[in-house]
């Protein structure tokens with residue numbers, strides 16, 4: 001494991017333009033981070049994805065995310081995985097189709113984690129790279145995010161974000177996972 005998981009905490013959250021970016025993986029972070037920087041934000045990356053199964057897959061995705069962080073010279077915070085807790089939050093919805101009720105709970109779980117971390121560290125904003133994926137409904141993510149006061153509705157799909165993420169992922173030679181994250185998404 002890389003010793004960069006929590007860095008320079010003393011200076012985090014003091015700047016109005018700093019934003020905690022919940023990052024689901026390296027590929028989705030590429031174009032999202034690039035756009036945030038171009039718009040004057042100062043991103044700090046937050047990896048908290050207890051939905052990812054197995055743990056080795058989470059480590060693999062985190063390692064790819066670190067490549068993106070290194071490319072942009074950004075700080076990264078990693079939260080410990082708690083897959084058992086995540087499983088409890090989606091109990092009864094295991095057989096839902098991808099994009100359905102289980103995913104709503106999953107978004108809520110991860111956004112709640114990001115919101116709590118943003119508040120804990122004194123950030124004034126947070127957002128998520130989940131909106132860059134063509135397979136994820138940005139409006140649904142915004143509807144869920146609305147309940148968190150620091151949440152910024154940034155649709156990373158816009159402005160060609162998804163296509164740009166493909167190009168950047170290729171350029172950075174990033175591993176691109178073949179399933180969304182949880183064990184139930186492996187079956188579809």
Ligand code: SF4
Pocket residue numbers: 051052098099102103104106107180181182183184185
């Ligand atoms: S398919 Fe993806 S978004 Fe849906 S519950 Fe699984 S990991 Fe979460």
